[in-house]
Amino acid sequence: NAGVTQTPKFQVLKTGQSMTLQCAQDMNHEYMSWYRQDPGMGLRLIHYSVGAGITDQGEVPNGYNVSRSTTEDFPLRLLSAAPSQTSVYFCASRTGMNTEAFFGQGTRLTVV
């Protein structure tokens, strides 16, 4: 089992560029989420999904889009990157309400 796989691990973007952070899980988990980690702020929820075809906004959704066409994949799109989106991004998944979240290894994104 690979668990939760995020790609890429590192990325540098120029302001205004777009890109997609990939997240895939092979555990058949219904719940998937994207968080960003900033110094002194812990992790904050960007978007989440409770199943294929269902997504919703989290705490800091502006500037990000998501879709969930399959159970396995939950990509995060930055439409027009801004320096404020420089952060470490984590994808997480879990199977139900009373279960722990499994995290990917994170993507360090720098927007210059």
Place this chain on the structure above:
Amino acid sequence: AQTVTQSQPEMSVQEAETVTLSCTYDTSESDYYLFWYKQPPSRQMILVIRQEAYKQQNATENRFSVNFQKAAKSFSLKISDSQLGDAAMYFCAYRSGLRGNKLVFGAGTILRVKS
């Protein structure tokens, strides 16, 4: 909205000694879960321990244990017999039992272990 506060930005402990990391939270809910995650320099988020609010007994996992004080909304992590591999950032996190679609994290505590 729920909040989680970790008041210790950094802590240090001597190898083989015991250290306690503090966490307080604010919620009006009675059904929830609390977690401690460890983040080593590799960046991987590793679940250390979890506590269900309805359980009065404090959770333990080997050298890791919690002191869960529901009335005081406190959830501290005790690490016994500290090892060099325990050095990491530790995050306290809350999840609602009713609307559990997100984890609410504290700001984290950096733990340094001295040999």
